[in-house]
Amino acid sequence: MRHVIGIDAGGTATRAVLLDETGRCLGYGRAGAGNPTSAGAELAISNQVAATIAAIGSSGIVPGLVLLTLAGGLGTQTGPMVSNALAAVGIEAEVRVAGDVMSAYFSATATPTGYLVLSGTGAISARIVDGELAGLADGIGWLLGDEGSGFWIGHRVLRAAAADIEGRGPATALTALVLAEVDDESTPDEDVRRPEIWKVMRRVYGRRPVECAEFAPLALRAAAAGDAIARDIVKGALTGLLASCGALVADDGRPIVLAGGLLYDGSPLSDGLRARYPGRCLRAHDGTAGAALLAVRAIGAPADAATLTRIHETLAPLLA
């Protein structure tokens, strides 16, 4: 019986699972930020190694392959660096690296050909063919793309509130929701502007641009309550997701996996995608399960629906 490790390395946490070639999960480990781009290579790799060691635990099992998935994940030098770092702690294993779109896709289905649409802080669509990444649309970042992402929505929420406060744009329920989030006790720099606008400016310019994504849920809440501006924002986000999805998805009946914090079951964006592609949409599960399936697949073992089911069933108790 061969064993592998699947790792889902994210911006805030790195999760690793040890499993056998049938998909039976035997150990789970967790560490901090694992994305080299945001956390720095040294810290990210250290956390990837720590999660791997924790997943192996006291089992004494030597994995033959480590499959690491992370945002971007293409064309990086991460693979050899992780391989060296693992060897340094006595784990001699082949390391393969894939994008987190792959782990998200294979968390929901073992079908080797299909599509993924993700909307979280960013937004990306992907086409997977025979288990390999074959196409990407969007996912090019908050300044150039990420249409329909949390950033895209939150950014518009903030701009709409600012325009309302200044009398440049229509009144919207978003303004009160935004102001409740940015309230502070500080005094404005001058009194030509309304103090509310200074509160919004201090909050937004005091943090990284991508943190605008924190305001995205306000649009969903206000849209559900009937606010016209919020509805327009949500509708625009769906248009963006449908456009990037539509650049890749063929009328082939293949599955479309919906991933990311904004595509939870029942969200208006998820509902819109399901209405456009009836019967084809699946919700993504834990990316660690997808990394585990990719690891099984990478050693040439059967990675079918039964394997994925076994991964989910045996991973769940380890997370409890």
Added chain:
Amino acid sequence: MRHVIGIDAGGTATRAVLLDETGRCLGYGRAGAGNPTSAGAELAISNQVAATIAAIGSSGIVPGLVLLTLAGGLGTQTGPMVSNALAAVGIEAEVRVAGDVMSAYFSATATPTGYLVLSGTGAISARIVDGELAGLADGIGWLLGDEGSGFWIGHRVLRAAAADIEGRGPATALTALVLAEVDDESTPDEDVRRPEIWKVMRRVYGRRPVECAEFAPLALRAAAAGDAIARDIVKGALTGLLASCGALVADDGRPIVLAGGLLYDGSPLSDGLRARYPGRCLRAHDGTAGAALLAVRAIGAPADAATLTRIHETLAPLLA
């Protein structure tokens, strides 16, 4: 006869003019970046002092007041710091600070009550009453506002080109114009995406976000040539400028000064503002002239149309 100094301190250059209380310009000096926010307080003030010394030259004239205008310019500690820096080189003068919207406005008219609309890298509208700043709309930065600015337009140009390249958005003549600007010899990070999208990403994420403004002229060029996407962008920019302007401008016949690099005579944005406010729009001139008029006004001397004309007529030869 009393004398004053007017300074227009900008992001790339600081210009100072020495004039008498009738508006007759006697000396001109120029130095580097003078905005404390972008250049840092020490360098900015050093350049403001250098420009002042150069304007005084060998005249032996001691100005009674220095009026400094700069972007933002409100609620800063700049005034006392400049005053101390001037005193250190033997120039004992009262220093007053005003926003660059004031120097832009008074470069075009001596009428003490009116409006300004500016679209350069950023965008802002202002109401001036009795020579004092009485209201602002927008000018809250590229992330939250600046609707209709160079950033706003250039950002949309880049997003439209990216969507076109990826097949997520309509074809547009902007794409070829953008690619001509971002072409490089580097190899892409991976080959799942088209290499063109990597060129755009490297350029945009390799510089500061505000530098997207460099792509704004492409929208004006493509719109003039009939490109539908470019026309929509320019139309949206005009809508934004009209909204911020409309939040302040009353139906009072007062002048509206058009300032900034995108509101040159004959630009579609300028034409759109002139069509909305017929007979009221004036093009801003050199901000140094406006700072000079503000300086004359600050010592209580007549600052009327004749004074402004004299400033323009006597400043021009000094710039030659």
